[in-house]
Amino acid sequence: MLAMTSRKERFDNNNYEVISVIGNGAYGTVYKARDKEGQLVAMKKIRIQNTEEGMPMSAIREIALLKQLENYEHPNIVRFLDVKHTNQTANEIRLNLVFEFIDQDLAAYLERCPSPGLGPDRIRDLMYQLLNGVDFLHAHRIVHRDLKPQNILITRNGQLKLADFGLARVYGFQMALTSVVVTLWYRAPEVILQASYATPVDLWSCGCIFAELFIRRPLFCGQSDIDQLAKIFEILGLPMEHDWPENVTLPWSSFKPVPPQPLQHYIPEIESDAQDLLEKLLQFNPHKRISARNALNHSYFRDEIDSLRTSSSMSVSESDSGLDTSSRSDTPVSK
Template sequence: MAGEIVEPWDDNIHQMYKQENVIGKGAYGVVYTVTHLPTGRKFAMKKMEMRVSEEGVPQSVIREISSLAVLGKKNHENINTLHESLCSVSNNGTTLAIYMVMDKCDWDLYTFLRDIPRDMPDMQCRVIAMQIFRGVDFLHANNIVHRDLKPQNVLINKDQTVKIADFGLSRTYSSQASFTTTVVTLWYRSPELLLQTSYNSAVDIWAIGCMLSEIYNRRPLFSGQTEAQQLAATFTKLGLPSPAEWPRGAVIERSTYPEHPRLPDNLLFGRMPQEGADLAKWCLDYIPERRCSAQRALTTRFFNGVSHRASSTPLREVN
């Protein structure tokens, strides 16, 4: 849990970084706050430990390091920067540890939305949303689909800067790309993924549409506990897709689900302003090719007059 101090690291890593507290744990490793001893600067360090085997380093690790290395050279303000990666071998060469040194942010969006006061101003919501779209536009312009966008993978600072993080499931893509469908956390997963059909970068746009509603309403838009429940939750709110909208090659027949009318915007999107609801609906189109691109989203009325630059007025503090 956060604040926990764990076992010492490799001595060579200790010479460069002072380990402080654990700020996150996941399937792919543990994230610590560290201080870079030569400069005194604080970073987040992700440690991934694995047994050395004939299979080599897991693809997710290679993807994350390679994606961040490529993106880091272009230094986009809404992408978490990889400053360096280090490795060490222990236990007579049987254990490999990889350390990724990245920007440290104040919160992830999940924690921020869970703990801040409920009356966050509309403009603050738009500033956060704009930066998520800007980060994803940059990814897609560089032929990278994130594939696991969710509030836990969006980082936020008190100066209102937002950074997209965690590229363990990211992939480069092209018009001929073929991907596995077992990606994206369930609540932010698009119907084409849930129905195990082909997909493209539009899965990231669907996830943003879900997060856009959550930023305003502080609750997931669709929250099933299984893939079947997630589809049912989606169809109950957005209406059952028409036969023409049902993905070809889906693993489930359309007739499995009852007909549902689409909920009106005020019930679907709660306190979102209408131009925000319009953008969310565009992101949540059942047909991926009809969803807006991140670039198009940034030109909508929702972002008129909104600056993506860091603000001199800090975000509301976590209680």
């Protein structure tokens, strides 16, 4: 099939050779491609609505922000390499967004994991990297909005990288939050209820992913918005009425009162510190939900925190001695 592709199609803007399709989504198609130097890249071809003035300013701002963040080269953020315009119609603009190529997402990683599953140290390491990436985004005023295993990439050496962030306004918010079931499973209650939302929505998703690292399947598997909320309440219990968001179409009285269930019934292998962090991540009220920065300082990560402090002290000493040291890849980025 590739042999039938024209040279013009194979080399997008004479810079990238398309090799194969990685996946199709609501926003477009993702391709495995190769640049002129032979380096593999992931190319996301997306369509956005045109305006009388051309490309929407929201899209321009988001893409400019992606390029600006690339200057930090954060270890838990996928590298954004390039953006290209393709053919344009009267009603839409087509963009090619080019990222580093990583051939495995967290969903595939968990699926390939042999029984009995991930060990506690590996779960702790992945969770720390996940929160580290989220903290970086939040420090730069970016809400991912769609964190799920399919948007979390794992390199061959075990490094976790967040992908597909900051693009909700490029796609269009309504499109980005369509009721795709797999996305629904990781969606915060305030988003399902169409209440106002902010950075805590990503921490709810982190909590859902945290549980999945232990049990290797989603914790809340609803088939609709109402069913998703019901699945959440079956485990966490119906929240207090004063925690229910105001001015939403679905009232608190729509759900029958149910008490919370012990998380150990659903995640038997979870230890006490991990359970405490999970409970703080899965707070129904977003104002009571732990932040990424505070989560990184949770006692569950005590070994990582101690290691970072030791590394920091060594770096200061070596710097005073005139030695060149490189920063650890898992150091939380300061706000």
